[in-house]
Amino acid sequence: MGRTKEFDPDTVLRAALDLFWHKGYEATSIQDLVDHLGIGRASIYATFGNKHELYLKALQRYRESDTVVSRLSQPGSAIAAIRALLHERVEEILADSDRKGCFAINTAAECLPGDDQLTRQVEAAWNTVETAFIGALYRAQAQGELAADRDPRALGGFLITVLEGLYALAKVPDSQRLRDATRVALSILD
Amino acid sequence: MGRTKEFDPDTVLRAALDLFWHKGYEATSIQDLVDHLGIGRASIYATFGNKHELYLKALQRYRESDTVVSRLSQPGSAIAAIRALLHERVEEILADSDRKGCFAINTAAECLPGDDQLTRQVEAAWNTVETAFIGALYRAQAQGELAADRDPRALGGFLITVLEGLYALAKVPDSQRLRDATRVALSILD
DNA sequence: CATTTTTTGGAACGAAAAGTCTAGAAAAGA
DNA sequence: TCTTTTCTAGACTTTTCGTTCCAAAAAATG
Numbered sequence: 001m002g003r004t005k006e007f008d009p010d011t012v013l014r015a016a017l018d019l020f021w022h023k024g025y026e027a028t029s030i031q032d033l034v035d036h037l038g039i040g041r042a043s044i045y046a047t048f049g050n051k052h053e054l055y056l057k058a059l060q061r062y063r064e065s066d067t068v069v070s071r072l073s074q075p076g077s078a079i080a081a082i083r084a085l086l087h088e089r090v091e092e093i094l095a096d097s098d099r100k101g102c103f104a105i106n107t108a109a110e111c112l113p114g115d116d117q118l119t120r121q122v123e124a125a126w127n128t129v130e131t132a133f134i135g136a137l138y139r140a141q142a143q144g145e146l147a148a149d150r151d152p153r154a155l156g157g158f159l160i161t162v163l164e165g166l167y168a169l170a171k172v173p174d175s176q177r178l179r180d181a182t183r184v185a186l187s188i189l190d
Numbered sequence: 191m192g193r194t195k196e197f198d199p200d201t202v203l204r205a206a207l208d209l210f211w212h213k214g215y216e217a218t219s220i221q222d223l224v225d226h227l228g229i230g231r232a233s234i235y236a237t238f239g240n241k242h243e244l245y246l247k248a249l250q251r252y253r254e255s256d257t258v259v260s261r262l263s264q265p266g267s268a269i270a271a272i273r274a275l276l277h278e279r280v281e282e283i284l285a286d287s288d289r290k291g292c293f294a295i296n297t298a299a300e301c302l303p304g305d306d307q308l309t310r311q312v313e314a315a316w317n318t319v320e321t322a323f324i325g326a327l328y329r330a331q332a333q334g335e336l337a338a339d340r341d342p343r344a345l346g347g348f349l350i351t352v353l354e355g356l357y358a359l360a361k362v363p364d365s366q367r368l369r370d371a372t373r374v375a376l377s378i379l380d
Numbered sequence: 381c382a383t384t385t386t387t388t389g390g391a392a393c394g395a396a397a398a399g400t401c402t403a404g405a406a407a408a409g410a
Numbered sequence: 411t412c413t414t415t416t417c418t419a420g421a422c423t424t425t426t427c428g429t430t431c432c433a434a435a436a437a438a439t440g
Contacts, residue, residue, distance in 0.1 A: 004437060005387070024300050026216030030428060040389045041429085047387095051428065099303045108361035109299030110214050113289045123362045130367065154370035161371035165355025171298035172313045177320065180344035181351035188374060194407060195417070220398060230419050231399080241398070 009047055010061075012037050016048075017058040021100045024110050025055055052117075059121045062103045063128070072132040078139040079146065083186050086163065090178050093170040102167035130160045146189065158188065199237055200251075202227050206238075207248040211290045214300050215245055242307075249311045252293045253318070262322045268329040269336065273376050276353065280368050283360040292357035320350045336379065348378065 015037050020028050030051060034041055048054040071085050072078070093101075100106075104125045111118045134156035140146035162185040166178055205227050210218050220241060224231055238244040261275050262268070283291075290296075294315045301308045324346035330336035352375040356368055 006436090023304075024216070026214070027300075029426080031426085034389095040387085042388065042390090042431085045429070101299065105295075105358050106299040108358065109291065109296045110217075112361040114213075119362060126359065126362065151370075153366075154374050157364075157367035157370040158374035161352060161355035161359060161367070161375070163355070164358040165351035165353070168295050168298065168354040168358045169316065169351060171302040172309060172316065174347075176343075177347035177351070180341075180347040184344050184348035184378060185351070185375075188378065196406090219396080221396085230417090232401085232420085233418065235399070236417075 005043075005047075007039050007043070012039060013048070013054075013057060013061050016054055017061050017103070020055055020058050021062075021103045021106065022098060024106060026110070056117055056121065059103065059107060059118065059125075063121070063125050066125075066129075068129050069132045072136040077145060078136040078143060079189055082133065082136055082140075082159065082189065086159075086166075086182050086186060089163065090166060090182050093166065093178065094173055094175050096170075099171055099173065101170045102164065105164060105167050126160060126164070129163070130156050133159045140189075155188070159185070195233075195237075197229050197233070202229060203238070203244075203247060203251050206244055207251050207293070210245055210248050211252075211293045211296065212288060214296060216300070246307055246311065249293065249297060249308065249315075253311070253315050256315075256319075258319050259322045262326040267335060268326040268333060269379055272323065272326055272330075272349065272379065276349075276356075276372050276376060279353065280356060280372050283356060283368065284363055284365050286360075289361055289363065291360045292354065295354060295357050316350060316354075319353070320346050323349045330379075345378065349375070 016033060019032060019036050023032065030041060030044070033044060033054075037044065039047075044054065048057055068085065072081050074081055104122050107118055108122045112122060113119060134152045137146060137150075137152035137155050141148055141150070141152065146152075162181070166181065169178060169181075206223060209222060209226050213222065220231060220234070223234060223244075227234065229237075234244065238247055258275065262271050264271055294312050297308055298312045302312060303309060324342045327336060327340075327342035327345050331338055331340070331342065336342075352371070356371065359368060359371075
């Protein structure tokens with residue numbers, strides 16, 4: 001019983017994520033959200049709580065929609081998957097006229113340290129990605145594509161550092177720099 | 191003629207930089223600045239203009255105090271200088287209990303794109319660092335420490351990407367990850 | 381069809397924001 | 411020493427912030 005919502009909460013959350021991603025936490029006002037989400041103030045508060053909770057949920061939504069883990073755990077060559085992922089991400093960055101970068105980095109740079117909940121989310125996000133890299137590298141060793149004396153853990157830490165570096169530089173993208181950096185970084189796997 | 195300032199503008203600017211670095215642009219209010227700089231509102235506006243101009247000057251001040259260029263152009267082995275710089279920066283990141291990260295990245299993540307003046311400053315900052323890396327790599331080739339068939343430009347782009355990646359991850363520092371990443375990255379120069 | 385429950389848009393709230401203004405204090409030059 | 415000029419502290423203004431409240435509207439149940 002009772003009236004049903006006129007909107008799809010997940011669609012609205014996705015729109016909120018886009019806005020936060022584009023403008024950052026502090027610079028995005030509730031009025032901005034009202035204007036872009038297509039629903040009223042009261043509906044925002046009733047559905048998502050306050051601004052901070054909404055941002056937190058947007059970050060969770062961002063993490064859920066990230067494809068790194070699935071891309072790296074597909075069957076087939078793990079090394080090829082890593083290479084394809086990095087190249088794909090660089091081209092994505094260069095093609096994005098909005099220059100939004102990585103939502104996790106944007107969050108980290110603006111809100112960390114000092115926000116414990118966001119800190120935990122960002123930490124978890126990066127741990128997830130790093131673990132995916134490490135897992136892929138172990139698979140690569142099993143597949144004989146990575147020498148047994150290489151250290152998957154160290155290489156995983158290296159790869160996420162490079163990936164986040166690329167996303168950091170994405171705010172002022174230079175196609176040659178980003179492609180060169182990717183190529184050099186991947187040569188580590190040869 | 192006329193009264194003299196009771197404060198040293200550069201000291202105050204440095205303090206403003208510290209505060210912006212710690213809290214970010216939007217989250218730092220003029221009141222915060224008044225409380226921390228030790229001078230009155232009117233003095234802030236009279237000396238530095240509005241908040242945005244003050245932030246811009248703080249960023250310029252940050253760039254001027256950066257030591258990457260001088261560290262990389264010291265006489266002696268250029269490769270050793272690059273290695274020392276990266277290791278030093280990682281230890282600096284790990285030792286910084288404030289977890290402020292890199293002011294340029296923080297600025298880029300929060301204020302770019304959308305602020306043309308800050309964009310130009312961040313772009314110039316990164317170009318300066320990248321150029322310093324490239325110059326050091328050319329010197330390394332001249333010194334016979336880097337093979338002649340390596341591409342200093344591509345390696346320079348790679349090194350700044352790694353450095354900024356390390357700074358991005360500095361918000362949730364993991365000593366093993368950062369040290370591993372640095373070690374792997376520097377193995378490129380072997 | 382009526383009742384109940386929840387959503388909805390917009391008005392309203394107090395707090396805090398950025399920036400301005402004014403009165404007085406202090407230093408430099410005559 | 412007296413005048414002039416600039417600096418300083420804090421009150422003030424206007425706007426915008428995040429959040430709450432309220433009356434009307436609409437869907438689901440009986």
